[in-house]
Amino acid sequence: MDVLGRYRNLIVLVGVLFAQVLGLAVQVKRTTDDESTRLIRIWAVDTVTPLEKALVWVQTSTGNIWHNYFYLRGVRAENRSLKAQVERMSLERVRMSQDADQARRLQALLAFKEQFISETMAAQVIGSSGSELSRSVYIDKGERDGIKPDMAVITADGIVGKVLRVYGSTSLVLLIDDQTSGVGALLDKTRLQGILRGTPSGEVVLEKVMSDETVPAGEMVLTSGGDGIFPKGLLVGRVTKVSPGSELFLNIRVRPAADLSKLEEVLVVTKIDERQAEPDQTGAARAIDILAERLPKVPTKPENTVKADAAGTVAPTTVAPTTVAPAGTAADAKPKAVPAEASDASGTATGQKKASPASSSGSSSGPKATAAGTHAVKDSPRPVKATVEPKPQPAVEDSPH
């Protein structure tokens, strides 16, 4: 007992250290947070972040009152609106630029799918982790706002990071300059792909680019979409320095486009959609359409059947391949059966006023013509007969004259 009393402090120290080392070892082995550590994190975050939120709110509100009502009233709001517009357009520009390049490269691949950001949520940065070795920030949106882990976080300038942990009303965002982060990236011109990582000193490097490749300084780095978090084509930053690295790879330093040390507001990408690339409709007709035209088919019964029947026989429905309009959807552009004789006869044998091909099509389309169809007629250099339902006309051969 004497020994225990004498070394009580040391024994407690060893016990506390042992418990923490054991806990640390368990956490390192597990890939996900177990319930006990998650609770500690929730308590800590719930203790600290409300105060941060309150301070940020006070700071923002005070700033807003001053700028909106005492100092250049209205200008600030307009400026903010314009900035938001610029942000949106900047994002759109990057995406469209990528789309154009992509379209040229993958023109032949009809089944190609692309991703685009369809929904974002603005969030305020309220605090950091407080450690230089854990480069992460807290935002004021959490589970209740629909935030989920692994959502991409961006600004108008470039990508910021991804949502790592989600709490009730806050989330922890892992920045791209943290050493445990990894982003699939590619170089804009050379299209070389690599992995973007942070370093312990807070720099960002592009890894896994072979040393025999040439990478010029200043080249833009974009997301490749390969990580499944960031959509392809978002701006990451620019190459600042290229040097031979370890093994067979280059050491490429990248300066992030977004200023990660001065983050105030960010956008969380809450929804990414995939869409199918549309095939070029100006090309030759598809084989399946040509085959479909050659098959016998039952003509659609027109509305004025009674009138036609009264006038005489209905023109036989024949199939005539027609020009496909450049604009419009595939469904609209699909060639349809057209009564060739009826079309010719309408202006000649029946003695009706002959109209120009375009006007003829336009008039015959009537209320049934779709918007795409109408547009297709305007753009088409040749008469388009495919967009309207055939009108029954008296056949020339069967004419009583």
Add this chain to the structure above:
Amino acid sequence: MAITYTSGEQVEVYRFSIPATVLIPLAAVFLQAFLPLRFRFFSIFDLPLLVTIGFATARRSPLAGLLTGSFIGILQDALTHHPIGLYGISLTVVGFGASSLGIKLDVEHSGARFLLTIFFYVVHEVVYFMIARGLVGLHMEWSWPHELLSGVANALLGVLIFMLLDRVKQRT
């Protein structure tokens, strides 16, 4: 009152009220998470470490020191995305060491506090470095000039913080 600490009987032991014991560490962790976002240079400071040293040297109880360090460290860990225990272990060691050393040294003078803070800042960084590399597998770079410079900066701030703590500590 000059205390030479040639004898353990002359050591003055202080305590802190419960609100101060709870709120000061919380405020330190909060400010550490909040201020670097607004003032980039502030990331060089380690307020939780300074508070741990301040509490430990004032109380002069190794048991209280290590428990305070453990509590503050775990709280600090919980805000990061790293496993809990990195700061916990290093601040436990610092809390124990600072309170043990506080019994033997005169830590009432600013000069002594300055040197003590530099020393424990380096101890903290060494322990953290070893655990982060050895147990967690993080890549870390060690730079003596950077550590010493940070130690001096923290020691300067520490002297000010200890003065503030002197105002709330109570003689037992």
